[in-house]
Amino acid sequence: MIIFDEVTKKYSSGTTALDNVTFQINDNEFLFLVGPSGAGKTTILRMILRQIIPTSGSIIIDNVDITNKKFKDTQKLRRSTGVVFQDFKILFDKNVFENIAIALKIINSPKNTIKNEVEEVLGLVSLSDKKLMFPIQLSAGELQRVAIARAIVGNRNTIIADEPTGNLDPKTTWEIMKIFKKLEESRTIIIATHNVDIVNSFKKRVITLKDGGIVGDKRSGKYEL
């Protein structure tokens, strides 16, 4: 469970990225964060990864206050959270298998476990036949599938995605979203997006942000601004 309790983020330049934001995300919930650019979507995602610390308020993940100064388990927190970016952030000197395996290598998983788990997620994202290919040989949709595979491998219970379909054509966008749909039963999924069609067709919870504040939070919501 993720709880944002009166979270505010102000930068020294005077910009307010988030203003007194409070919400709760339950386990295995599927959630869209929507809103115009600069509304605070990415700030929320980066706060869940503890890349940004709030100016005030607290963020509690699985009963642990990650905003507490004494919190030292950032690595453990990130190891339980998979992350997908709009620009994929794939390592171009590693092949598909190695790109996914790296998420398991960092936690010193045994070789056999790495092989089995990577093969399993490759099947899930339909890339089993391309595991030895290098990123330069893949399409944008395939690159994003590699990124998703890397985000879910190793029993990560939360997946956050920042504009995961922003660089993809409509057909590929739907293929990627189908993968997220497959994952929702066992994981919490938080997707920040501008894509109206996707949000409206999924009929999931939608939190709408504007100027750093929440202007809407609806179950089976729609993209409304």
Next chain:
Amino acid sequence: MKDILTSIKRTPYQSLGSFMILFFTLFLSLFFFTMTSFFYGVLSYVETRPQVIAYFNVDSKEKDILQIKTNIEKTGKTTSVNYVSQKNALKIYKELNKDNPLLLEMVSENILPASIEVFAKKPIYLKEIAEFLKHQKNIDEVNYQKDIVDRLVILTTILRRVSIGILAFLILISIIVLLTTAAFKISVKREEIEVLQLIGASQGYVRKPFILEGLFFGFTSGTTAFLIFYGLFAYFNPFLSSYLSGIPRLSFYNLTGYNLYVFPPSLEYIIFSYLITVIFGMFIGFIGNHLATSKYIK
């Protein structure tokens, strides 16, 4: 290993720079290390030689020489005084020139002088002893080695100080070059580092490839410096051996128990030099890259 080679391929000139500066530092380190060890060995050898030698005219009587020996001993300023008769002098001469029959043929017992070798209790007595001997009957020549010892002490001290100064400077330069190169490599891999950190990699995991690369450069440049140094040594060995033929085996800082001989170098000493060079190189490589990763990977 694969990651290290990939990193070198990505930044070939920076890698070459790291390698060259480390190689240069380690080559000079090995050179100075060998030179100071060698001069220390020479100094130790010279210190074991008689400090004052008085040669007598060839027609001197043994009785007179032994009387002078007794007189010298009575001064209480010597630790030992050895008498070398003409017969013994010939024996020593034959041993020293056993490989040169021509020289052996030309010399007989009658033309070699008898001598006494004096070891003084303190260096300040040397001049006094030499003066005393010069004024004795039948003395042909008096040699004393204070000047040689003094010069060797000065030379060894200067060499050691110059080596430390130059090496400290080179080590500093090496660390700065390695740090700068590693910083550049970190910036090249910035996105990869960001990804690793976001998926939960520990600081140690992220820093490990850079540290390993530093160790790799230390190892390869140390090995290259060693091979080139001993390659040159092997090339010049015939000349050196002939030039230093009168000097016996020189031990490494008097550590004779480990078979460590600086000249001619024993296998143990060569292995020891290699290990010292490589470990020193890996240490510098580690320090340079450790500083860079500590500063630039947060």
